[in-house]
Amino acid sequence: MRKAVLLALALLLPPAALGAPTPARAETGQLRIAQQFGIAYLPLIVAKEKKLIEARALADGVPDLKVEWLRLSGAAAMNDSLISGGLDLATAGIAPAILTWDKTRGKVDISLVASLGSMPNVLTTNNPNVKTIKDFTASDRIALPSVKVGFQPIVLQIAAEKAFGKYDKLDDLTVSLPHPDATAALLSGTGGITAHFTAPPFYEQQLASGKVHEVLNSYDVLGGPHTFNVVYATKKFVTDNPKVIRAFVEALDEANAWIKANPAEAAKLYIAAENSKLDPAFVESIIRDPQINFTTTPERVEAFVDFEYRVGLIKQKPSWKDLFQPGLHAKSGS
Numbered sequence: 001m002r003k004a005v006l007l008a009l010a011l012l013l014p015p016a017a018l019g020a021p022t023p024a025r026a027e028t029g030q031l032r033i034a035q036q037f038g039i040a041y042l043p044l045i046v047a048k049e050k051k052l053i054e055a056r057a058l059a060d061g062v063p064d065l066k067v068e069w070l071r072l073s074g075a076a077a078m079n080d081s082l083i084s085g086g087l088d089l090a091t092a093g094i095a096p097a098i099l100t101w102d103k104t105r106g107k108v109d110i111s112l113v114a115s116l117g118s119m120p121n122v123l124t125t126n127n128p129n130v131k132t133i134k135d136f137t138a139s140d141r142i143a144l145p146s147v148k149v150g151f152q153p154i155v156l157q158i159a160a161e162k163a164f165g166k167y168d169k170l171d172d173l174t175v176s177l178p179h180p181d182a183t184a185a186l187l188s189g190t191g192g193i194t195a196h197f198t199a200p201p202f203y204e205q206q207l208a209s210g211k212v213h214e215v216l217n218s219y220d221v222l223g224g225p226h227t228f229n230v231v232y233a234t235k236k237f238v239t240d241n242p243k244v245i246r247a248f249v250e251a252l253d254e255a256n257a258w259i260k261a262n263p264a265e266a267a268k269l270y271i272a273a274e275n276s277k278l279d280p281a282f283v284e285s286i287i288r289d290p291q292i293n294f295t296t297t298p299e300r301v302e303a304f305v306d307f308e309y310r311v312g313l314i315k316q317k318p319s320w321k322d323l324f325q326p327g328l329h330a331k332s333g334s
Helices: 002-012 041-049 052-059 075-083 094-101 151-164 179-188 200-207 217-220 236-242 242-261 264-275 280-288 299-309
Strands: 032-033 064-072 090-093 110-118 122-123 141-146 174-176 194-196 214-215 228-234
Touching: 032 041, 032 174, 041 052, 041 110, 041 228, 041 242, 041 264, 041 280, 052 141, 052 242, 075 090, 090 094, 090 151, 094 110, 094 228, 094 299, 110 236, 110 242, 122 200, 141 151, 141 179, 141 280, 151 194, 174 236, 179 194, 179 200, 194 217, 200 214, 200 280, 214 217, 228 236, 228 242, 236 242, 236 264, 264 280
Parallel strands: 032 064, 032 090, 141 174, 141 194
Antiparallel strands: 090 228, 110 228, 122 194, 122 214
């Protein structure tokens, strides 16, 4: 009789209730990644073209991972798509990523996955009267990928705080425009754009034209090299897919090592992937620039945190380890 009762229970109850092991939850079979424009995204381009993520995922026990690549411009578009479930990994500047981390706490919850590298951004202008940011007037327009919440506007705010004692002094002069469009407008002198805060290869291209000059460099504003762009995801996605996340970071590390060892080939790959008309030697010179370091290790992230917390843009004051997923904590971040 007792055996019959136990057999009936075994048929009715799930394996976990009887102490039997439950099968491990399968990780995602699809990874949707969005990137923006510029050489800052070269590690992702290399990983895409060489299928490094798929290879690393297979080695880590995730077979047949399908990687889908999307192209968006600006932190706002990235966040909307990530939060709505339209993508799994978003990319944006470190400054807006910190804002997103803070604003989504207790709701969606964001986890930064990896840095894409440290590199300067440069504010350029075609206005000969502008030598420093103090020379801008109400008639100037500064193009950025995304106003207020983007990387460049927050660096501009840090610079404005130092120059004017008021961090939002220049906000009214900024307009949203993707880097390629802003570069075209600045060099042609059309559309009312007189300045552009931008990243490689756009500022190098602009300066090489002889039509613009440099106003400030973000390394000077932040006191040295700093992380530019990062990859981030919802905390749930990171927690549910540890093998995929590990494979992704390993793929970026592999891509970074390949870029440093093969700058000429990396330049050609970038030009082909982006359908760029830039001279390969010009792109190679940018990749070789000692100011640029392709690395997954976060650098001077807490300098951005300090500013954003001090002026009230964020409510929490996280360390870099609070921001980034545990797989990065063994790195010498800052």
